[in-house]
Amino acid sequence: MPVRLKDIADDLNLSKMTISRVLRGQTDVSAETKARVLQRVKELRYRPNAMARSLRTGQTSTLGLIVPSLRETYFSELARGVDQMVRSAGYGLAVCLTEDDAELEQRQIELLLARQVDALLVVSVQETTTFFDGLAIGESVPLVFVNRKVPGSTRSFVGLSEERVGRTAADHLISVGCRRLAYLRGPRTPAGDLRYNGFREALHEAELPYHADLVIDGMGAEAAEYKRGFDGMLRLLSGRIRPDGLMAYTDMMAVGAMDAALSRGIRIPEGIAFVGSGNETRLCEMRIALSSVDAAGDEVGRKAGRMALQLISDNSKAGSRRILVSPKLVQRSSSLRQYGKVAPAKRPSGISG
Numbered sequence: 001m002p003v004r005l006k007d008i009a010d011d012l013n014l015s016k017m018t019i020s021r022v023l024r025g026q027t028d029v030s031a032e033t034k035a036r037v038l039q040r041v042k043e044l045r046y047r048p049n050a051m052a053r054s055l056r057t058g059q060t061s062t063l064g065l066i067v068p069s070l071r072e073t074y075f076s077e078l079a080r081g082v083d084q085m086v087r088s089a090g091y092g093l094a095v096c097l098t099e100d101d102a103e104l105e106q107r108q109i110e111l112l113l114a115r116q117v118d119a120l121l122v123v124s125v126q127e128t129t130t131f132f133d134g135l136a137i138g139e140s141v142p143l144v145f146v147n148r149k150v151p152g153s154t155r156s157f158v159g160l161s162e163e164r165v166g167r168t169a170a171d172h173l174i175s176v177g178c179r180r181l182a183y184l185r186g187p188r189t190p191a192g193d194l195r196y197n198g199f200r201e202a203l204h205e206a207e208l209p210y211h212a213d214l215v216i217d218g219m220g221a222e223a224a225e226y227k228r229g230f231d232g233m234l235r236l237l238s239g240r241i242r243p244d245g246l247m248a249y250t251d252m253m254a255v256g257a258m259d260a261a262l263s264r265g266i267r268i269p270e271g272i273a274f275v276g277s278g279n280e281t282r283l284c285e286m287r288i289a290l291s292s293v294d295a296a297g298d299e300v301g302r303k304a305g306r307m308a309l310q311l312i313s314d315n316s317k318a319g320s321r322r323i324l325v326s327p328k329l330v331q332r333s334s335s336l337r338q339y340g341k342v343a344p345a346k347r348p349s350g351i352s353g
Contacts, residue, residue: 003045073281276292294329
């Protein structure tokens, strides 16, 4: 038979209220009494009745997280960051996967709401706010969009500063002496456009020319990223202007581009320096170690978890807060040029490695 709160109270000759105050972490209990209670709780392996607490408080002490998958390093780090933050506050985390399927995302959200989570964090693939408006979500449960904001939404959001991704990569290439920068673009999405804008702005501020021929578009999302990177690099090498530095939208595209360059006898980084995006360790440490812009998944997760907890604490269901996390450049062999053999950059770059 499970140990009840009353059993501990009777055993220690204390009131149930005193035991409850100790378990809730309240400070109006003497240190001696607190120690006695916690010791007995441990000895008896007492577990609070979550259902009873939920009926009493109207809360389940559980948050829901919706992510496309946990295969990608970024999303696993994001989930870990959320979990660490909410666990330290005494909350559990229920994680559901969508596999980038909008309908599955909707079913997973409805499942978590049926389980009465106290807040919902969503990496959404919805193209409009219609589904969320129909659920009146955010009015009954705090909602935080993470990583990607649904177009037209004014809900709270925590994500990466995508513009800084493009700027950080370009700044780094400029700082190691590159003057003809190429870019393998990602998809025509708001995030992709922001990274591209950051890339352009870095060139402009360094007073370097922008060469349209050195920007290769997405080349069809149906192709594998490695092949897009490989083929994109070959196109660049057949052009009239040969780049001396390249930024890729993802690490996999950068790896494909490096292999294409090596297949043409180009030395890395002496001939061309490379920077990817995402800092996928399993890719970045292959053969020639790839410099990459870290997407800060863990930090995004922690900040998203903290925001959800604040919305719960403030009883703010329909908050409209916004946090952008700055990325960091992790430098490896693919861009470790010898300083002094190239012209110095026009302006310093704040790079952490």
